[in-house]
Amino acid sequence: MHPDVHMVFPNPPNGSPSVSAADYQGEFRSFMLEHGGRGSLEEWHASLGSDIKSSMIRERDAAHIVEVLTMKPYEGGWRMLLIWKPTRMNSAASNELLKTLEEPLPQTLILLVDDTDEGLLPTIKSRVQTLALRNIVPSAKSAAAGQGELLVGWLRLLFKLKMKDLAAQVDRMAALNREQQKQFLQYAASVMRECFLNTAAGLPCDLGSGDAKFDAQFPQMITNNNIEAIESAFDEALMATDRNAYAKITLMELSFRLSKALKKR
Numbered sequence: 001m002h003p004d005v006h007m008v009f010p011n012p013p014n015g016s017p018s019v020s021a022a023d024y025q026g027e028f029r030s031f032m033l034e035h036g037g038r039g040s041l042e043e044w045h046a047s048l049g050s051d052i053k054s055s056m057i058r059e060r061d062a063a064h065i066v067e068v069l070t071m072k073p074y075e076g077g078w079r080m081l082l083i084w085k086p087t088r089m090n091s092a093a094s095n096e097l098l099k100t101l102e103e104p105l106p107q108t109l110i111l112l113v114d115d116t117d118e119g120l121l122p123t124i125k126s127r128v129q130t131l132a133l134r135n136i137v138p139s140a141k142s143a144a145a146g147q148g149e150l151l152v153g154w155l156r157l158l159f160k161l162k163m164k165d166l167a168a169q170v171d172r173m174a175a176l177n178r179e180q181q182k183q184f185l186q187y188a189a190s191v192m193r194e195c196f197l198n199t200a201a202g203l204p205c206d207l208g209s210g211d212a213k214f215d216a217q218f219p220q221m222i223t224n225n226n227i228e229a230i231e232s233a234f235d236e237a238l239m240a241t242d243r244n245a246y247a248k249i250t251l252m253e254l255s256f257r258l259s260k261a262l263k264k265r
Contacts, residue, residue, distance in 0.1 A: 004079035005201050008061050009090040010041065012050035020060045024048075028084075029202075037194070037203040041085055057089040062096035069105055078107045078224070080200050086112040087119040092120045101127040109200075109224045131231065146178075147184050151191065152207060155218060158259040166255060174247035179212050181241050185254075189234040195219035196227045226261040233257040 008021045009028055021028070031039055031047050040248060045052040065081060073079045085090075089097075101124065104110055112128060114120075157166045176184060191207065198205035198219040207215045222230065237254040241247070 002079075004073045005082065006065070006079065007082045007084065007201070008057060008065055008082040009044070010055040010057055011061070012048065012055050013044070013058075014050075018060070020064055021057070022061075022064055032201075032203060037197050037201075041088070055088065057083070057086070057093050059090070059096055062089075062093040064194060066100055069100065069108060071242065073107070078109060080109045080111065080224070082201060082254050083110070085113045086124065087114050087116060087120040089121075089124075091121065094124055098123055099129065131228065147180075147187060148207070150184070151188050152214070154188075154255070155207075156214070158262060161256075161259055167252070170248055170251045170255065173251050178241065178244070178247075181247060181251075182238060185234060185238050185241065189231065189238075192222055192227070192230050192234070195222035196224075199223055212263075221262050221265050223265045226264045229264070230258060230259040233261065 007025065007028060008068075009024075010021065011021045011024050013019050027048065028044075031044055039047075041055075042052060044190065045055055067078070071079065098125055101110060110128075110166065112120075112124075117125060117130065150169075155171050157169055171179070173184065191205075194203070194205040195207075195218065197203040199222055205215075205219045207218060233254055240250045
């Protein structure tokens, strides 16, 4: 069962008071697929040929959110609302959403995604939980790209936890130098986020394992039930690595935590 996914984002008015994000759903999905979920606000408006200054999330967008969230989910399960660039909400839209953010309906996940919280109204900040995610800089991702086989081999072992095989895999990971370990963990964390976005919003996720069945099935293991625990586990492992903790202990503990989280999907 897939969650209902609704997306709201800055959109140009195009001279009409009735235009909203609902009129740009197809364009926005295509844009995100093209950019792997990482497109910028500037790139979004360049794709539309519109003026970024006039682009906002307005009151009619907020009203549409309230309306769709009161509808019964299409498959009767969870629904997810993605608000992209909430710092571009005007005050009227922010005020319209206060009650929805404070008391979301059952089985409703609301994600506000932005690269900063500057400009977000304090009344909005006080009603949400902030989760800061590390960005993967191109150099780090390129350096870690060759470690994809190592990552996939590790992920496969997290389900059955055969200690002899897992210990051998941890030894291989711990044999990387400190900087390579950090790059590997950042790369692995970014793959987990891509898997979550694939499950939640249908965005592309390519594990590159060479096993089509595994590549199709593993992203479904990362859901709103375990993504926070997974992110926390990677954050703590990265902090331990920064502090020169013993790599084998750090990586083995991370393995146990991820294995436990994956079983809570």
